[in-house]
Amino acid sequence: MLEDAFKPYKEALANDFDGNFDLLLQQDEHSTRDYLRHKMKYDYHTIQWLETMCSASGLFDQAFTESVIDSLDFDYCVQPVDWYCIDGGTSLIVDKILEMIKGKVQYKKRVTSIAIDRTVMSESNMVVKVSKEEVPRKYATVFNTTSLACMERMDLKGAELHPAQKDAIRTLHYDISGKVAIKFNHPWWVTKCGITKAGVASTDLPLRSCVYPSYSISDSTSKPAVLLCSYTWAQDAQRIGSLITDNSPEGEEELVDVILRNLARLHANSISYDEIHEAYMTHYSWDWSKDQYTSGAFALFGPGQFANLYPYLVRPAADAKLHILGEAASAHHAWLVGSLDSAYRAVHHFLQRFELYDGLTKLQLEWGTNGEMETGDNGTAHLQVALGRLRPEEHVWLGRADDLDDYVIVPRGV
Numbered sequence: 001m002l003e004d005a006f007k008p009y010k011e012a013l014a015n016d017f018d019g020n021f022d023l024l025l026q027q028d029e030h031s032t033r034d035y036l037r038h039k040m041k042y043d044y045h046t047i048q049w050l051e052t053m054c055s056a057s058g059l060f061d062q063a064f065t066e067s068v069i070d071s072l073d074f075d076y077c078v079q080p081v082d083w084y085c086i087d088g089g090t091s092l093i094v095d096k097i098l099e100m101i102k103g104k105v106q107y108k109k110r111v112t113s114i115a116i117d118r119t120v121m122s123e124s125n126m127v128v129k130v131s132k133e134e135v136p137r138k139y140a141t142v143f144n145t146t147s148l149a150c151m152e153r154m155d156l157k158g159a160e161l162h163p164a165q166k167d168a169i170r171t172l173h174y175d176i177s178g179k180v181a182i183k184f185n186h187p188w189w190v191t192k193c194g195i196t197k198a199g200v201a202s203t204d205l206p207l208r209s210c211v212y213p214s215y216s217i218s219d220s221t222s223k224p225a226v227l228l229c230s231y232t233w234a235q236d237a238q239r240i241g242s243l244i245t246d247n248s249p250e251g252e253e254e255l256v257d258v259i260l261r262n263l264a265r266l267h268a269n270s271i272s273y274d275e276i277h278e279a280y281m282t283h284y285s286w287d288w289s290k291d292q293y294t295s296g297a298f299a300l301f302g303p304g305q306f307a308n309l310y311p312y313l314v315r316p317a318a319d320a321k322l323h324i325l326g327e328a329a330s331a332h333h334a335w336l337v338g339s340l341d342s343a344y345r346a347v348h349h350f351l352q353r354f355e356l357y358d359g360l361t362k363l364q365l366e367w368g369t370n371g372e373m374e375t376g377d378n379g380t381a382h383l384q385v386a387l388g389r390l391r392p393e394e395h396v397w398l399g400r401a402d403d404l405d406d407y408v409i410v411p412r413g414v
Contacts, residue, residue, distance in 0.1 A: 001040075001042065001046070001050060002050055002054060002067075002071070003071075003075075004040065005035065005036060005039070005040050006067065006068050006071045006072075009023065009024045009027075009068045009072075010068060010071060010072045012024075013068075013069070013072055014072065017331075017371035017372070018371050018372060018373065018374060021331070024065050024068060024069075025065065025306060025307045027039075027064050027065065028063060028064070028065050028303065028304055028305075028306045028307040029303055029304050029307070030063075030064045030303060031060060031061050031062060031063060031064060031302075031303045032055075032059075032060040032061075032062065032063070032064045032066075032067040033047055033051075033060040033061055034064070034303070035064040036050070036060070047060065052202075052204050053202055054202075055067075055233075055234075056208065056232065056233035056234040056235070056236050056237070057208075057234055057235040057236045058234045058235040059175070059233060059234040059300075061302075062173060062175075062300050062301065062302050062303070063300075063301045063302055063303050063304070063305060063306060064303070065301070065306050066300055066301055066306075066333065069331060069332060069333075070333075070334075073332055073335070073337065085214055085215045087215075109130050109131075110130065110131040111128055111129070111130055111131075111146075111154055112129045112130065112131050112154060112155060113127070113128070113129035113136075113154060113155035113156075113158070114126070114127075114128055114129075114142055114144070114154055114155075114156055114158075114159050114318075114322060115127045115155075115156075115157070115158025115159055115318075116158060116159065116160060116318040116319055116321065116322070117138075117158075118319075118391075120138075123140045123354075124138045124139060124140045125138065125140075125321075126138065126139045126140065126141065126142050126318065126321050126322065127158070128142060129155075140321065140354075141321045141322075141323070141350055141353075142318075142321065142322050142323070143323045143325055143346055143350075144322065144323065144324050144325060145325045145326050145339075146293075146326070147174070147293075147294045147295060147296060147326065147328065148168070148169045148170075148172055148174070148299070148324075148326075148328050149174065149294070149295030149296055150293065150294070150295060151169055151324070152169050152170055156169075159317055159318050159322055160317055160318045160319070160391060160392050161317050161318075162312055162315070162317065162392075164308075164309060164312035165312045165313060165315070165317060165324075167309060167312075168305075168309040168310070168312055168313040169313075169324075171305075171309070172299060172301060172305055172309060172310075172313070172328060173299070173300055173301055173302040173305065174295075174296030174297065174298065174299055174300065174328075175233055175234060175237075175296065175297050175298055175299075175300035175334075176233070176234065176237045176238055176241065176287075176288060176289040176296060176297055177231075177232065177233050177237050177288050177297035177298070178230070178231075178232045178237040178240045178241045178244060178285070178286065178287045178288070179228060179230065179231050179232075179285065179286050180207070180228075180229050180230040180240070180244075180255065180259055180283060180284075180285045181226050181227065181228050181229065181283060181284050181285075182226070182227055182229050182256075182259065182260075182280060182281075182282075182283040183224055183225070183226050183281045183282050183283065184224065184225055184226075184227065184276075184279040184280060184281060185224050185279050185281055186221055186222060186223070186224065186225065186279060187216065187219075187221055187225035187227070188271055188275065188276065188279050189212060189227060189267065190221055190225075191221050192267070192270045192271040192275070193267050193270040193271060194270070195212050196217065197212070197214075197217070198212055198213060198214030198217065199211075199212050200212070201266060203262070203266055205262040205265060205266065206230075206236070206239065206240060206258055206262055207229060207230035207232070207240070207258075207259055207262040207263070207266075208230065208231070208232045208236045208240075209230065209231045209232065210227070210228070210229055210230065210231075210263065210266060211227075211228035211231050212227065212228075213225075213226065213227065213228065224281060229259050229262075229263055229283075230259055230262075233297070237287070237288075237289070237297075238289070240255070240287075241287035241289060241290065243255035243258065244285045244286070244287040244290070252283070252285060255283075255285060256280070256283060259283075260273065260276050260277055260280065261273060263276050264276050297334070298327055298328075298333055298334035298335075299327060299328035299333040299334070300333055300334065301333070306331075310331075313328070313329055314329050314330075314342070314345060314384070315384045315387055315388050316346075316349050316353070316384065316385060316388030317388055318388075319388070319389050320349065320353040320385045320386075320388035320389045321353070323346035323349060323350065324342075324346075325339070325342045325343055325346050326338075326339055326342055327339045327342065328342075329342040329345075330342040330345075330372060331372050341370055341371075341372050344363075344367060344370045344373075345370060345372065345373055345381075347363060348360065348363060348370070348373065348375070348381060349381065349384065349385050349388070351363065352381060352382055352385045353385050353388075353389075
């Protein structure tokens with residue numbers, strides 16, 4: 001039933017994501033629930049059931065566009081896609097990237113302010129203040145990769161942001177999410193339940209989604225194993241999150257009890273609560289809404305936010321020297337692809353801004369093109385950079401950002 005609603009847009013996006021994105025944006029004013037009710041004519045309880053089985057409690061209240069793109073990313077591919085598990089964890093990718101960077105990455109440095117100093121007769125006029133550092137730092141360009149919640153806590157009054165950019169940073173909707181992983185003394189889901197492949201179980205119990213791992217399938221069944229017992233979003237995550245104390249195993253007896261009892265009920269045909277409880281060793285939980293470095297799990301836009309705020313978010317500011325990156329600044333929220341796409345765009349804008357055309361050629365040769373960008377002579381990428389160079393007094397905001405007729409460039413002093 002969901003595929004009936006999503007398929008026309010998914011097929012169009014799969015054939016030409018950038019060219020057909022406007023087709024999807026025509027429905028951006030609808031939440032998923034609203035679209036299913038009024039466009040697909042599904043009744044209330046049918047929609048409730050679809051949300052329960054395929055999503056999270058309340059998540060259908062967010063944009064229909066989000067549901068379509070999420071389904072496109074994970075449920076539909078024009079060509080087969082190979083998925084890989086990194087032996088040792090995804091952080092190994094970051095470690096390898098760090099080895100390639102010439103300068104040393106500095107940790108535990110909290111940025112308190114980003115501004116541009118137009119009085120400095122140098123390209124290095126981006127001023128960044130760091131907590132507990134008396135002397136501000138100066139750069140030619142700033143790539144901000146924090147979550148929008150963290151960026152909002154910075155002093156940005158000197159960053160020459162467009163009013164809609166400020167609005168986007170403050171209001172673009174972030175979802176919440178929680179995970180509870182438990183280490184058992186053996187993989188009882190394999191030995192008792194016969195679950196020998198990776199997959200997901202969905203339920204209306206509080207744990208909502210139980211994820212069976214792929215990385216330990218070939219391990220000995222006599223060895224300890226970890227099960228992602230609960231992966232939640234939206235209101236489900238909020239409720240489970242209230243039982244997560246300090247993102248640590250201590251003081252979470254009720255959380256463990258709820259999860260173990262839910263697991264027993266979910267697998268009641270094969271194993272008892274006592275057997276699962278006896279196999280318990282330890283656990284680890286995480287609530288992204290309590291994480292000060294994210295203040296939310298990932299971007300998940302509400303109705304109308306893609307059409308009205310997203311185009312401003314991905315435009316540079318401060319003489320096109322300040323770039324907003326991260327999965328929120330992409331069309332593919334909540335995972336690595338969005339972060340990579342936003343990075344590509346920011347690098348492209350940076351090279352365009354400083355007229356490093358050899359770099360643009362190299363970028364496209366080594367990394368191809370980005371489906372979220374309109375590049376080339378007939379594209380809009382260079383116009384985004386031009387708009388990012390305007391001072392606050394040089395533009396008038398008349399409405400939607402995805403139509404060039406919405407802009408009036410006003411010379412200073414007029």
